[in-house]
Amino acid sequence: MCGLAGYAGFAGCAPSGTEEVSLKEMTETQACRGPDASAAWTGDAAGLGHTRLATVDLVGGRQPLVLTRGGRTALAVVFTGEVYNHAELRAELTARGRRFRTRCDSEVVLQAVDAWGEQAPARLEGMFAYAAWEPAHRRLTLVRDRFGIKPLCYARTSDGVVFGSEPKAVLAHPAVPARLELDGLRELLLSAHPMIKTPGRSAFAGLREVEPGTVTTLTPDGVRTRRYWSLTPAEHRDDLPSTVERVRTLLSRAVTGQLRADVPVSVLLSGGLDSSAIAALARPEVEVLHTLSVDLGAGASGQDAMGRDLDGPYADLMVRHLDTAHRTVAPATQDLADPSHRCRVGRLRDGLTMGDFDTSLMMLFRAVREHFPVTLSGEGADELFGGYRWFTPSAAAAESFPWDTVLDRADLTRLLDPTLAAALDLPAHRAELHAAAAAEIEHLPGTAPGEAALRRDSYLNLTRFLPCLLDRTDRLSMGSGLEVRVPFLDHRLVEYVFNTPWEFKTFDGREKSLLRAAVADLLPPPVLARRKSPYPMVRDPAYRAALTGQVGRLLATGSPAAELLDVRAVRGLLLEPSGAKRFPREGLELVLDLDQWLRTHRPALHL
CATH class of the missing domain: 3.40.50.620 (HUPs)
Structure with missing residues (x-):
């Protein structure tokens, strides 16, 4: 398992602003995803970064991986995840004349992409995401597994694209500023309460997630997305x-x-x-x-x-x-x-x-x-x-x-500024998503x-x-x-x-x-x-008491979240008994989370 980061330019050179940030800095934002190794590859118009968690072929599986022909780079790949049928694919590719230097599944992905192109993801069994750069075609291909188990996101710039396993890697590039708009705030709120994820969307304006089961191809001509897998109906014949x-x-x-x-x-x-x-x-x-x-x-x-x-x-x-x-x-x-x-x-x-x-x-x-x-x-x-x-x-x-x-679930939008809550209109938005x-x-x-x-x-x-x-x-x-x-x-x-x-x-x-x-x-x-028993939650009243104290201190010292909140409603939340149903402790957590998110990302607000 690993962290991916990189950029590609479509005008024959790296995207504008790349010179202001090193690929190493983008990659290091995700150092925790790959504690065993970190490396980068750069070409004239692209750079791929990789942090590695070694689970297969601990010595030989280093990335990025590069395939050359005639002394020139034909394909460069960074990959994360696990391909559980890599041994079978290796045997098939070997029979077709492909040669391997390692036992790692990442090299199988490199050779599979070179051999089968956009048809390669459908041959892979497992959880994975990868980015493949073909310099001759100025083509970047981003792929995510069938269920989106492994993350991958990207943002278009004026002259290229920046990508990463996580938004923090993409936002480390100066060409991708952090901006929060109404749709992003809707996604931010709904993905946590009441847990609705919209495929492809993120909280940050201009930053997209590669959708599960899709191949996203970016070239000078634009963005093309092709779905290689989806849940489709089939007749069930077994008793x-x-x-x-x-x-x-x-x-x-x-x-x-x-x-x-x-x-x-x-x-x-x-x-x-x-x-x-x-x-x-x-x-x-x-x-x-x-x-x-x-x-x-x-x-x-x-x-x-x-x-x-x-x-x-x-x-x-x-x-x-x-x-x-x-x-x-x-x-x-x-x-x-x-x-x-x-x-x-x-x-x-x-x-x-x-x-x-x-x-x-x-x-x-x-x-x-x-x-x-x-x-x-x-x-x-x-x-x-x-x-x-x-x-x-x-x-x-x-x-x-x-x-x-x-x-x-309590309606936590009651804690938001009334004008903002009306503009968000989350009930209507949820109906549209459904x-x-x-x-x-x-x-x-x-x-x-x-x-x-x-x-x-x-x-x-x-x-x-x-x-x-x-x-x-x-x-x-x-x-x-x-x-x-x-x-x-x-x-x-x-x-x-x-x-x-x-x-x-x-x-x-x-x-x-x-x-x-x-x-x-x-x-x-x-x-x-045994019946279904959801993931446990803490029962100690001291937990809510601690949250109440933390929110109280935020109100006293000031918070960037105050612009989004109905402060009077939040103060009322602090006075509710621990068993209150109007605003359960999730309301306290929402206030603390919004404060933390805004302090961390410092987005420009366009609400």
């Missing part, structure tokens, strides 16, 4: 027993493939169905299975602050069941509320945070990275198999994002209305909700130089389950019936029967 068996085979194959590395690998284990399934499938493949979990404390009822069963007892049961080497990370309340940790999370995410959810996850990833550069996660299973509370016919039929109908997303979905002829509605629910979760979680996981894990792999997002498994009839996914009247059946012989009954 229920065959479907269960096929899910087991595909998931097992994904786990086995993603355990491969030249460094130690661990598994995140919460004791829920998803992570337990990953751990159980991984156990026979390794001599010792190392697992980790997070514990934020219990109340007298043995539940967390949202009334959910705690993970600890179930994680302990799985540890005994699989005989794993386990570690539990238990952050203290004062650490979760520590402003320096919030600052760190905000800088890693380049956006608003999810409060203690993010801080505790960052601490978990730090603990994992102390011993393991790679870990496996159960991310994506709920979106794929229907594990959330909003996977119901009524929620799916609603003309809104289905999680909006279930999640009890209509656009729903219009993308295809259905087979004759699909029953109820089945179509639930298929739409799954599509929206996979393409609008899940990207928020994937971005969170990527930023917070790479902040510690940790690679998180996600077997449930193997695209062959996703394609198969997405097109499975909904009655199969709930055949026994429970959520995620299909997944439970596929791993029924691997898990102890209490874990197999």
Whole structure:
């Protein structure tokens, strides 16, 4: 796993302003993404920077990679991620006469791009992003994996393009100033509350994200985007027993493939169905299975602050069941509320945070990275198999994002300046986003209305909700130089389950019936029967008290966020009791996050 940065000029020289910033400075903004090595390549009109987290071919996999012909550069590539079928592709390319110097998957990508061009991404299995520069054509190609697990963004300049894994790398170039407009503020707010990610958009004006499953080609003639993969309908021909068996085979194959590395690998284990399934499938493949979990404390009822069963007892049961080497990370309340940790999370995410959810996850990833550069996660299973509370016919039929109908979130826009809130008009904006997303979905002829509605629910979760979680996981894990792999997002498994009839996914009247059946012989009954329990949150009242004090000090000393806020409403928030529903603690976190984001990026405001 790595960090990418670079620029390309379309007038035969590097973009204007490049001489004012070194490629090294752009690359170093993402040093945490690649703690093992850093390097750069420059040509007459382009520069590629790379920071490396070594997981395969620790010695030979250095980048950028350059292919020459006739003593001249034909192709230069920087790549991040993992291509799990690189050995198979290497054999195919070798048979075509290609020669390799390393065992690394990045060299396979270089040769694949040279051999197959824009058709190469469809041949790659895994999570990845790459940039390929062809000097002879003055062509820069930016590619992102099918689900956008690995980030990549870019900005056009007057005479070229600047790109990076994260916005901070792009904004380090003087030709790309940080600007916040209404659409950017909408994206900033909605991607955190209530978690709606718009493909391609970012919070910064003029800065675009490469969309998942697409090839973006930039030349002197402009920008062209081609989708090489999408969720499309297909007839499901298997009966229920065959479907269960096929899910087991595909998931097992994904786990086995993603355990491969030249460094130690661990598994995140919460004791829920998803992570337990990953751990159980991984156990026979390794001599010792190392697992980790997070514990934020219990109340007298043995539940967390949202009334959910705690993970600890179930994680302990799985540890005994699989005989794993386990570690539990238990952050203290004062650490979760520590402003320096919030600052760190905000800088890693380049956006608003999810409060203690993010801080505790960052601490978990730090603990994992102390011993393991790679870990496996159960991310994506709920979106794929229907594990959330909003996977119901009524929620799916609603003309809104289905999680909006279930999640009890306060309207945090009440904390914004009333004039600004009216200009944002987030309800109308959300309705537009929903209509656009729903219009993308295809259905087979004759699909029953109820089945179509639930298929739409799954599509929206996979393409609008899940990207928020994937971005969170990527930023917070790479902040510690940790690679998180996600077997449930193997695209062959996703394609198969997405097109499975909904009655199969709930055949026994429970959520995620299909997944439970596929791993029924691997898990102890209490874990197999456990209902969905979301990522834990801290219950200690001292957490909200600490946030209240921090917001109070901001109001007293001044904040750049004051221009965006209704200060009177914020002062009222400080007086609310801890159990208030009008403005839960997310309101306090919003104020602190906006302050942090504005101080970090110092954008010009055009609102």
